[in-house]
Amino acid sequence: MGLINIADIRPGMVLAKDVKDRNSRVLLTAGNELTDKHIKIFKMWGVTEADIQGVVHEDVEAQETAALDPEILRKADLETQELFLHAGSEHPGAKELARLSTMRRVRAMMEASHGH
Amino acid sequence: MDISPRDLLRGYVEVSSLPTVHLRLEEAINNPKKSMSDIAKVIREDSGLTARLLRIVNSAFYNFPSKVETISQAVTIVGTQQLSALALATSVMKMFDGIKGDLVSMDSYWRHSIACGLAARLLATFRREANAERYFVAGMLHDIGRVVLYTKLTDISREILLEAKTKRKLLYEAERERLGFTHAVVGGVLLQTWKLPTSLEEIVMYHHNPKAATRFPVETAIVHVADIIVHSMGLGTTGEIFVPPLDPEAWDRLGIQPSVLASVEDQIDLQYKDALQTMLADT
Numbered sequence: 001m002g003l004i005n006i007a008d009i010r011p012g013m014v015l016a017k018d019v020k021d022r023n024s025r026v027l028l029t030a031g032n033e034l035t036d037k038h039i040k041i042f043k044m045w046g047v048t049e050a051d052i053q054g055v056v057h058e059d060v061e062a063q064e065t066a067a068l069d070p071e072i073l074r075k076a077d078l079e080t081q082e083l084f085l086h087a088g089s090e091h092p093g094a095k096e097l098a099r100l101s102t103m104r105r106v107r108a109m110m111e112a113s114h115g116h
Numbered sequence: 117m118d119i120s121p122r123d124l125l126r127g128y129v130e131v132s133s134l135p136t137v138h139l140r141l142e143e144a145i146n147n148p149k150k151s152m153s154d155i156a157k158v159i160r161e162d163s164g165l166t167a168r169l170l171r172i173v174n175s176a177f178y179n180f181p182s183k184v185e186t187i188s189q190a191v192t193i194v195g196t197q198q199l200s201a202l203a204l205a206t207s208v209m210k211m212f213d214g215i216k217g218d219l220v221s222m223d224s225y226w227r228h229s230i231a232c233g234l235a236a237r238l239l240a241t242f243r244r245e246a247n248a249e250r251y252f253v254a255g256m257l258h259d260i261g262r263v264v265l266y267t268k269l270t271d272i273s274r275e276i277l278l279e280a281k282t283k284r285k286l287l288y289e290a291e292r293e294r295l296g297f298t299h300a301v302v303g304g305v306l307l308q309t310w311k312l313p314t315s316l317e318e319i320v321m322y323h324h325n326p327k328a329a330t331r332f333p334v335e336t337a338i339v340h341v342a343d344i345i346v347h348s349m350g351l352g353t354t355g356e357i358f359v360p361p362l363d364p365e366a367w368d369r370l371g372i373q374p375s376v377l378a379s380v381e382d383q384i385d386l387q388y389k390d391a392l393q394t395m396l397a398d399t
Contacts, residue, residue, distance in 0.1 A: 001249070005375045022244075049375035083348065086286050087359040093341070094362045096374035097348040100381055104349065 003049050008064070011036050017051035041112040061099070068106055072113075076105035121297055121305040123259075124268050131264070132238055134310045135207050137162045141200050155196050156188045157201065168206040169199060176390035194249075201249040202310075205233065205256045208396065219266045219273055220355045227352025229256045230395050234387050235342035237381050242339075242372065254319045254339050259354040261303030261320070265291070266355075276353055281331070287356040288324050299354075300324050316396065326366035337366035349381060351388065 004013075011034055019028045019042060027045060028038055042050065063071060080101045089098040125132070140158050144150045160166055164325040166187055169325055173184045173194055184190050216223055236255035240248040265273050272294065288298040304321025315332045319339050322329040329336035340363060345354075347359040 005378055007378060022242075028289050043298050046215070046379075048379055049373060083350075083357075085284060087344065087348075087361050091364055091367065092365045092374045093377065094344075094359075095376050097345060097359070097362075100378060101348045101350075106382075 002052055002055045002060070004055060004057060004060055006039070006042060006048050006050070008036065008060045009039055009050055009052065010011055013055070014053040015050060016053040018027070019050050020030045021045040021047060065104075069110070072106055072109045074103045076109060079105055090100065099109075119295070120268075121302040124264060124302060125306055125309055128264065128268055131211060131306065131390075132309065134163075134204075134312075135211070137165060137206065137215045138200075138204060141203060145196050150284050152191050152196060153188060156186075156191045159191075159199070165203055165207065166211075169202060171394050172202055172206070174265060177394065188226050193287050195247070197247050198249040201247070201253045205253045206395065208257060208260070215263060215267060217266075218264070218270065219277060220353065224260070224352045225263070225354050226396060227392060228346060228354050229259060229352070230391050231346040231349070231384060232256065232258055232339070232342050234384050234391055235345045235380060236339050238383050239338045239342055239370065239372070242369065242376060242380070243334075245334075245338075245396040250313075250316070251335070251338055251342075254316055254335065255342050256322045257303065257307065257316065258320050258343060259299060259303065261299035261301065264293075264302050264306060265299055268294075273361075281357065282331040282356075283306055284358075286358055286360060288360070292325060298324065301389055324367075326363050330335070333366075334369050337363075337369040340366045341370060345377065345380060346384070349384065351384075 002016075013034050015028060015030050015032050015034065017030050018026045020026050022045070026043075027042065027047065030051075032038070080098050082095065085095050085096050087098075089095045108110060137158065141155065144155045144158050159169065164182050169187065169190060170184060172178075173190045174180070178194070182192065184193060203307045208356050209226065212222070217223070217225060219312075233252040233255035236251040237248045240251040245251065265276075276288070276290045276294050277283065279294070280287045283290075288300065300321055307320055308318040315335055318332045319336045322336050323339050323343060326333070326336045326340045326347055344360055344362050347356065
């Protein structure tokens, strides 16, 4: 089981734990297979992550980056490292911000290269 | 350096006091005998402020289904405290309008500040804090001390910026080494001079040192994290080129999961352009 960001959750995945909204109200119990409608409702209630059976958080992130141009990814990663020189990326919050920064830079570089 | 933040502000007549409309607005809001229409009347007396507020209320900031045509409507829909907070944000921007950004462009300065305001407001909304607009103001004003430093100590500030850049230091560390205090303290003292709520003063004063915020720890933590989010997104800058370090204890005070950050960034992306257009347009 692994905690997966709402953006990476797909229909067919199976919940390992109950999904609750911000008031701790249960929206869907563990064991349910997710549909498009479930995911839409999670987003509406401000759910940002869910525990999914049989997947690991790091694998999902690795899959996401595996599809990218390695050269662009390397450049984006270096820029992020310089930007985070004093912030580090050990803290889970800083780590997530650094990951988002790299992905943002990748998108910008890809848009720029498609423009030419 | 033998100068204190207070000395700096003493000789700075242009920003020594807030426009009187704010004092009257605060008075009207805090006076139980005054009604919503009294408050609307105070705003309407300042036509520039009226236009600016209506523009904000009609922007993606709120996304109301129909157009808000008058200040009376705005007061009813948005609320008096909230409107007063927005009025403060735009008036401070207006106050610093004439400043040339010799060291850091004012455009870039306000971009960072507005984005930080949006981030703080979103984090506050996520935590279901009452009156999220006061976090917008706090975010907008968090680096206001830098404008004072750049204007009153231009040459020294140029050296500080260069020192931070060449030695790859955090700008506030370079400020402290050179001046003995940081822009955060200057900003806090400025808000104190303006007699703004103590919460704003503490948030601004301790946004890089949230541990020291004893009276408004959560409020300060929100702006501390908002600043870091916006730095990592690269939306404008007030001179700093690095993401400031995250205080783990301040993060814990927010009680949010790291996965919230992606949706906060998405929301900022959605609101940023429109907020810039709305806040940076001249009136």
